[in-house]
Each structure stands twice: as structure tokens, then as C-alpha cells.
Amino acid sequence: MIPEIGHFSLILALLVALALGVFPIIGAASGNAVWMGLARPLARAQFLLIAIAFVCLAYAFATMDYSVTYVATNSNSKLPIQFRIAAIWGGHEGSLLLWAMILSVWTVAVSLFSKHLPDDMRARILGVMGLISVGFLLFMLMVSNPFERLIPAALDGRDLNPLLQDPGMIFHPPMLYMGYVGFSVAFSFAIAALLGGQLDAAWARWSRPWTTMAWVFLTLGIMGGSNWAYYELGWGGWWFWDAVENASFMPWLVGTALIHSLAVTEKRGSFKAWTVLLAICAFSLSLLGTFLVRSGVLTSVHAFATDPRRGLFILVFLVVVIGGSLALFAWRAPTVGRGGKFDVVSRESFLLANNVLLAVAAFSVLLGTLYPLFLDALGLGKISVGPPYFDTVFAPLMTPALFLMGIGPIARWKKSSLPELALRLRWAFGVSVATAMLLPLLLGHWTPMIGLGLFLSFWIFASSAHLVYQRLRGTDQQLITRIKAIPRSWWGMVIAHLGIAVFTLGVTIVKGFESEIAVRMLPGEVAHLAGYDFTFKGVEEIQGPNYTASRGQLLVTKNGVERTILSTEKRLYTVQNMPMTEAGISPALIHDLYASLGEPLADGAWSVRLYHKPMVEWIWAGCAMMALGGLLALSDKRYRMRKRLKKEGELKSNEALA
Amino acid sequence: MKRFLLPLVIFLVMVCFLFIGLNLDPREVPSPLVGKPAPMFSLPRLDDPKQAFSPKDMLGKVWLFNVWASWCGACRDEHPILVELSKSGLVPVYGMDYKDTREDAQQWLQQGGNPYIATAMDADGRVGINYGVYGVPETYVIDKAGIIAYKQIGPVTDESLRNKILPLVKRLQAQ
Numbered sequence: 116m117i118p119e120i121g122h123f124s125l126i127l128a129l130l131v132a133l134a135l136g137v138f139p140i141i142g143a144a145s146g147n148a149v150w151m152g153l154a155r156p157l158a159r160a161q162f163l164l165i166a167i168a169f170v171c172l173a174y175a176f177a178t179m180d181y182s183v184t185y186v187a188t189n190s191n192s193k194l195p196i197q198f199r200i201a202a203i204w205g206g207h208e209g210s211l212l213l214w215a216m217i218l219s220v221w222t223v224a225v226s227l228f229s230k231h232l233p234d235d236m237r238a239r240i241l242g243v244m245g246l247i248s249v250g251f252l253l254f255m256l257m258v259s260n261p262f263e264r265l266i267p268a269a270l271d272g273r274d275l276n277p278l279l280q281d282p283g284m285i286f287h288p289p290m291l292y293m294g295y296v297g298f299s300v301a302f303s304f305a306i307a308a309l310l311g312g313q314l315d316a317a318w319a320r321w322s323r324p325w326t327t328m329a330w331v332f333l334t335l336g337i338m339g340g341s342n343w344a345y346y347e348l349g350w351g352g353w354w355f356w357d358a359v360e361n362a363s364f365m366p367w368l369v370g371t372a373l374i375h376s377l378a379v380t381e382k383r384g385s386f387k388a389w390t391v392l393l394a395i396c397a398f399s400l401s402l403l404g405t406f407l408v409r410s411g412v413l414t415s416v417h418a419f420a421t422d423p424r425r426g427l428f429i430l431v432f433l434v435v436v437i438g439g440s441l442a443l444f445a446w447r448a449p450t451v452g453r454g455g456k457f458d459v460v461s462r463e464s465f466l467l468a469n470n471v472l473l474a475v476a477a478f479s480v481l482l483g484t485l486y487p488l489f490l491d492a493l494g495l496g497k498i499s500v501g502p503p504y505f506d507t508v509f510a511p512l513m514t515p516a517l518f519l520m521g522i523g524p525i526a527r528w529k530k531s532s533l534p535e536l537a538l539r540l541r542w543a544f545g546v547s548v549a550t551a552m553l554l555p556l557l558l559g560h561w562t563p564m565i566g567l568g569l570f571l572s573f574w575i576f577a578s579s580a581h582l583v584y585q586r587l588r589g590t591d592q593q594l595i596t597r598i599k600a601i602p603r604s605w606w607g608m609v610i611a612h613l614g615i616a617v618f619t620l621g622v623t624i625v626k627g628f629e630s631e632i633a634v635r636m637l638p639g640e641v642a643h644l645a646g647y648d649f650t651f652k653g654v655e656e657i658q659g660p661n662y663t664a665s666r667g668q669l670l671v672t673k674n675g676v677e678r679t680i681l682s683t684e685k686r687l688y689t690v691q692n693m694p695m696t697e698a699g700i701s702p703a704l705i706h707d708l709y710a711s712l713g714e715p716l717a718d719g720a721w722s723v724r725l726y727h728k729p730m731v732e733w734i735w736a737g738c739a740m741m742a743l744g745g746l747l748a749l750s751d752k753r754y755r756m757r758k759r760l761k762k763e764g765e766l767k768s769n770e771a772l773a
Numbered sequence: 774m775k776r777f778l779l780p781l782v783i784f785l786v787m788v789c790f791l792f793i794g795l796n797l798d799p800r801e802v803p804s805p806l807v808g809k810p811a812p813m814f815s816l817p818r819l820d821d822p823k824q825a826f827s828p829k830d831m832l833g834k835v836w837l838f839n840v841w842a843s844w845c846g847a848c849r850d851e852h853p854i855l856v857e858l859s860k861s862g863l864v865p866v867y868g869m870d871y872k873d874t875r876e877d878a879q880q881w882l883q884q885g886g887n888p889y890i891a892t893a894m895d896a897d898g899r900v901g902i903n904y905g906v907y908g909v910p911e912t913y914v915i916d917k918a919g920i921i922a923y924k925q926i927g928p929v930t931d932e933s934l935r936n937k938i939l940p941l942v943k944r945l946q947a948q
Contacts, residue, residue: 388777396780399784426795427795430788430791430795433788438781438788441780441781441784442781444777444780444781445777445780445781448777485787485790485791488790488794489790491794492793492794692843692844694844714872
């Protein structure tokens with residue numbers, strides 16, 4: 116009964132979404148205030164209906180209702196409750212429901228926080244979001260219904276993919292989807308602006324907080340995914356250039372470009388057409404990512420069950436949404452006008468250059484991801500494009516981008532002068548060159564890549580330090596007052612940029628100085644790596660809720676002093692008969708010690724892999740700082756609506772009095 | 774106007790490729806071994822470790838060589854199909870148990886039926902490397918001269934058996 120309620124409310128949600136996609140947009144075009152006014156109640160009704168469907172599916176999982184096909188394929192009676200709930204998005208149908216759910220959350224958020232928008236603008240934005248929702252609900256109801264019954268019911272479920280049975284599964288997909296789907300807001304703002312012909316600074320000002328919010332979620336989602344892969348896949352990597360990872364990374368790159376170009380459009384009125392294009396691209400790449408993951412055109416470690424009808428449906432949907440919006444762009448963008456003029460040497464130019472580099476980077480990731488498919492489609496054979504391609508293409512693109520990051524915030528709007536910039540940044544440059552040359556010698560060895568990475572990282576540190584110094588000196592107020600006087604969004608920028616520096620430093624050090632060994636170990640035997648002694652304490656059998664495991668322990672000592680015990684498991688998930696490795700990691704600021712248990716060998720020996728990963732945690736710390744920077748920018752005074760409205764109200768009443 | 778159309782044009786070209794891509798199977802990887810002699814080995818048999826199995830014994834016959842393991846989920850899907858095939862007697866099926874333990878493998882064959890005339894035990898996966906095993910299951914069609922004629926990556930399905938493997942086997946048997 117409950118699953119039928121879920122199914123039924125999905126059908127109702129589709130009808131509501133259809134109404135939301137039609138009436139407010141027509142109302143906005145014809146000036147019908149009643150139809151425009153429908154947007155907000157419809158957005159809320161849609162949210163309620165999808166939420167009911169979501170709760171119904173959660174209920175089916177919680178009560179182990181194996182007469183629902185989706186539950187029977189993705190759950191099991193032995194699966195712990197937290198994973199039974201996370202299993203809602205463990206498969207194809209449920210992740211689509213999560214997609215639709217999150218889209219309706221964003222839609223309702225826009226309907227709640229858009230009181231300051233003109234009625235027609237709001238109606239169009241919510242209408243466009245409704246149309247996207249129609250696509251996803253239709254997709255679900257036609258070819259991917261999570262509530263489909265299995266008659267007769269299965270006795271027990273086939274279990275959630277053991278790879279996904281991890282706390283990461285609970286947070287990573289919702290975070291990532293919040294980011295992905297969040298770009299639909301910026302997209303809808305852009306489409307609404309194109310439809311209404313109101314591409315102005317106000318449009319950019321409204322889009323900015325939504326874009327930043329989505330970007331923060333996406334950053335955290337990618338960070339979580341990378342961290343998860345690091346400890347779950349058991350071979351110490353943190354990014355694999357896998358098709359599915361790329362699918363989340365491309366919107367991030369374009370979204371980053373969008374945040375910056377929105378700033379220019381708001382402050383200077385320039386780059387309007389470009390900003391609109393980026394807003395369309397950021398969300399289009401999110402959709403494309405969904406297509407790539409869900410259609411099975413590409414193989415990846417994130418393999419999902421595939422169905423050609425689904426692929427075709429998403430492709431048609433992509434053509435309608437992306438093709439339609441790009442056609443609208445081609446039609447309306449030429450009338451937009453160019454905005455403020457700027458010099459070749461100006462903050463605008465630096466930001467534009469950064470934007471282009473980020474967009475080209477996203478495009479090259481897209482190319483690398485689709486290249487095997489292109490060759491195959493042209494009958495030129497099968498290849499796979501792996502890390503060598505991405506590493507080769509990425510470093511030359513990111514080098515100038517990171518270098519410009521140091522200059523951009525210091526340059527003036529409109530017109531700046533190169534000699535002056537050079538003069539102001541000479542110390543930062545000197546410090547970073549010196550660090551890049553000397554630090555690797557202290558650490559052991561120097562290679563051009565280590566030198567380059569350190570230079571870029573310290574360049575951002577030093578130029579940011581200079582930026583803060585410039586901003587804080589000069590006036591005779593107290594330091595604390597001066598700090599407070601600076602808007603939070605500015606601090607957000609500085610912290611996000613420092614996050615990039617921390618990230619770059621982590622990547623450089625871990626790539627340059629990591630070491631690993633694969634050894635055969637008998638209990639009591641000692642292996643040596645990076646100055647540490649790893650004593651193998653043997654393996655014990657343990658029984659988990661839905662798996663059996665061999666747990667190996669390694670005592671880590673340095674110069675005879677005990678440091679830590681690494682505990683790594685080789686699990687066998689009994690339902691799917693699938694072996695999994697749980698790495699044993701001792702994380703620290705300076706380095707991670709990482710052990711992963713391999714295969715049992717003859718005579719009670721085990722193969723064990725040991726890794727020493729210096730500063731690898733800095734990679735995720737850097738991502739967290741970027742997200743923190745975004746949050747700081749969001750907490751800026753100018754986004755606190757109520758206060759500002761109140762102030763404006765007071766001003767008006769004062770005027771009335773005067 | 775023209776430059777504003779560019780994104781749309783690029784997108785439409787991409788859609789064409791994606792459309793073609795939908796009809797291709799990314800798992801269908803050509804093996805460099807197709808057309809080359811099957812790598813030789815001699816491994817203990819699963820049912821009796823004292824006896825060895827070698828592809829040399831099979832010269833003069835067309836046969837299927839199926840790489841499987843008891844820990845492999847997809848093998849479970851193809852297993853009944855192989856059992857049917859072996860009952861039909863159209864082509865002899867030999868197996869190689871890949872990175873597995875004897876007990877698990879024997880239990881698996883007891884449960885699901887044994888389609889194999891003989892199974893070689895490749896416990897450490899050495900022979901699998903020579904055959905370029907990407908993942909289990911994989912199935913090779915080997916001709917009378919001991920040349921690999923076809924390699925199926927992933928489970929054998931009714932469809933692949935009917936459309937590819939059996940017609941090929943018939944042709945090779947007639948040679």
C-alpha cells in the first residue's frame with residue numbers, strides 16, 4: 116500500500132510540475148498576474164508530493180519490503196539500518212528520486228527566498244525549474260520507477276553493493292547532488308533572463324548567492340568522494356580520472372568560472388553573454404554527467420545497471436534542455452550588449468583569462484572522457500584515456516590559472532598597470548621562487564614538477580598575504596575594526612584562494628614524495644618504509660553484520676617507539692560474495708600511514724601493501740577551505756535580506772517623514 | 774550572431790556521437806590474443822590435483838574455455854547457460870577457476886551443476902595474466918589448431934551464445 120502511495124504522489128508531482136512549467140511562464144509572457152502567482156504554491160506542492168514519495172521509499176527500505184523490486188535489489192535483511200536508508204540512492208531508480216527530491220528542495224528554496232524578485236522573473240525561474248523536474252519525473256515514471264512491485268516478493272534482498280556500504284555513502288551522494296542540481300538555479304535564472312530580456316547587473320546579483328551555494332555543496336561532495344575512494348578502494352589513490360569523477364569535476368570547473376564571471380557582470384556589467392553561457396554550461400554538464408553515468412555509454416568503476424531505453428530517454432532530454440537553451444542563447448544573447456569597457460591590463464582581463472582557462476580545462480576533461488566513445492563511434496578502435504592524458508593536459512592549463520590567481524585580486528578594475536603590479540608582487544614572487552628551489556632540497560629531491568607545484572602554491576600564499584596586508588594597513592583605526600570593516604565575501608575569496616594553495620601543496624608533496632611497498636609478511640615479520648617499522652601482528656577472523664573479515668594488524672614503531680596500530684580488513688560480503696578491502700589509515704597533518712591487506716599466501720603469510728603519503732590530508736583540507744570561503748561569502752551582509760529590507764523600509768518612511 | 778550559434782553546433786555534434794555511442798557496447802574490447810595461439814599451460818585439475826590439464830590435450834577439437842570463480846557474481850548469471858550448453862553436447866566446455874580456493878569452487882559446482890569436462894585451477898592467477906583476463910567471467914573459443922578465435926568479456930548470455938559463439942563454433946568445426 117505504502118509504495119503505491121509513493122507511486123501515486125510521483126504521478127501527482129509530475130502533473131504539478133507540468134503546471135509549474137507551463138502557467139507561470141505563459142503568465143509572465145502575457146502579463147497574467149494570476150498565472151504568475153501560481154508559481155509559488157505549485158513549487159511548494161511539488162516539493163510536498165516528491166517528499167511523500169521519498170518517505171514512502173524510505174519506509175519500504177526501513178521495513179524491508181521485498182515486494183518492491185528496487186528494495187529487493189538494493190537491500191538485505193542483514194544490512195545495518197543506516198545503510199538500508201542510504202540504499203535509497205544506492206541504485207539507479209532511487210538516485211533519480213534523490214535527484215528529483217533535491218531539485219524540488221532547490222525550487223522551494225527559490226520560492227521562499229525570492230520575495231525581492233520582480234513577479235515575472237520569479238515566475239519564469241520557477242517555471243524553468245518545473246520543466247526540468249517534468250523531465251526527471253517522466254523519466255522515473257516511464258523507465259525507472261522505484262516503486263515497481265516484485266510479485267511474488269523476494270524472500271530476501273540481493274544486498275547493497277558492498278563498495279557502497281560505507282559512511283561515505285550516507286553523505287557523499289546527497290552533497291554531490293545538492294551541488295549538481297543546485298546549478299539548475301543559476302541555469303533557470305539565466306534562461307529566465309534570456310526569456311525576459313533582462314540581462315543586467317540585478318540578474319547577476321540575484322544569481323550569485325545561489326551559484327555560490329551550489330558550488331559549496333559540489334566542492335564538499337567531490338571532496339567527500341575523493342576521500343572515500345582513498346580509504347575504500349584500498350590502493351591509496353585519491354583521484355582516478357574516472358568517467359564518473361570527471362562528470363562531477365566538469366560542472367565544478369565551469370561553476371568556478373561562473374562564480375568569477377558573475378562577479379564581473381555584477382560589478383562592471385561586462386561578460387554578460389559569457390556569464391549566461393557559463394550558467395547554461397554548468398548545469399548542462401551536470402545533466403551530461405547524469406547521462407554518462409546512467410546510460411552505460413562509458414564504462415567506469417562506478418558501473419551501474421544499464422538499459423538502452425534509459426540512455427535514449429536521457430539523450431532526448433539532453434537535446435531538449437541543452438539544445439533548447441543553447442538555441443535560446445544564440446537567439447537572444449546577441450542583443451545583450453557588451454557592458455563596461457576595460458583595458459588589456461585590468462582585473463576584468465585577468466578574470467576573463469582565468470575563466471577561459473577554467474572553461475578550456477573543463478572542455479579538455481570532457482574531451483578526454485568522451486574521446487574513447489568518439490573513436491569507437493567512428494570505428495577507429497577502442498582505447499581508454501587515463502591519467503596520463505589528464506595529467507599532461509591539466510598541468511599546463513592550471514599553471515597559468517593559478518599564477519593569475521595571485522595577480523587578479525590585486526589588479527584594479529578597468530585599468531591597471533603591469534609595472535605597478537610587478538612592483539607590488541615582487542616580494543611574493545621572490546619568496547615563492549626561493550621556496551620552490553630550496554624546500555625540495557630539504558625534503559630530499561627536486562624535480563621540475565615539484566618545483567612548479569611549490570612555486571604556484573607559495574605564490575598564492577604570498578600574494579594573498581600581500582593582499583591582506585594592503586587591505587589592512589593605512590588607516591589609523593584599530594586592527595580589529597579594520598578587519599570587521601571588510602566585507603565577509605572578500606575574506607571568503609581570500610580563504611577559498613588559500614584553499615587552492617593548500618590543495619596544490621598537498622598534491623605536489625604527495626605526488627613528489629610518497630612511497631609504497633608490497634611485501635609478503637609472516638606474523639611477527641617487520642617491514643620498513645619511510646623510516647617506520649611495520650610489525651605484522653597476524654590476522655584474526657571476525658564476523659560483521661553482513662560480512663566475514665580477516666583483520667590484519669600492524670604495529671608501527673619509529674626508532675623503537677610505538678606510534679600507532681594500523682588495522683586493515685579483507686572483507687567478504689556474504690550475500691553478493693564480493694571481497695572488499697578496508698584500508699588501515701593513520702591520518703595526520705604531516706603524513707598518512709596507510710596499510711591494505713592483500714591476499715593470503717602459503718604458510719600463513721599475507722601480502723600487504725604499505726604506503727607513506729606525506730601531506731595527503733592537505734588535499735581535502737584545501738577543498739574544505741574552498742567550501743568555507745564560499746560559505747563566508749554567502750554570510751555577507753548584503754545577502755541578509757530581512758535586515759536590508761527593513762533598512763530600506765526605514766529609509767522610505769524617513770523619506771516620507773521628510 | 775554566428776559566434777553565438779557555435780555552442781549549439783558543438784553540442785549537436787556531440788549528441789550525434791552520444792547517439793551512436795548508445796548502440797555500442799563499451800565492454801566489447803578486442804583482445805590482442807584473437808587470431809593467436811592460445812597460451813600454453815599445465816595446471817592441476819580442480820577435481821583431482823594429481824591430474825593436469827593443458828590446452829595441448831585439446832588440439833584437433835573446437836572447444837570453449839571459460840574463466841570463472843566462485844567469488845564472481847556475474848558468473849552466477851552465466852552458469853545455468855553453460856550448464857544447458859554442456860548438456861546439449863554441441864561443444865565441449867572447459868573451465869579455469871581463477872584466483873579461487875578448491876573448497877569454494879567445488880561447493881559452487883555442487884550447487885549450480887558442473888558444465889565443465891575439466892576445470893584447471895589457476896589459484897594465483899598466473900595463467901590468467903597470459904590470457905589477458907580483465908575480469909571474470911571471460912570465455913574463449915579455441916579452434917582445432919589451438920588458435921583463439923573469439924573472446925567474450927563478461928557473462929555468456931543466451932543472445933551471445935546464439936548469435937556469435939555457436940555459429941562460430943559450427944563454422945570452425947566444419948573446417
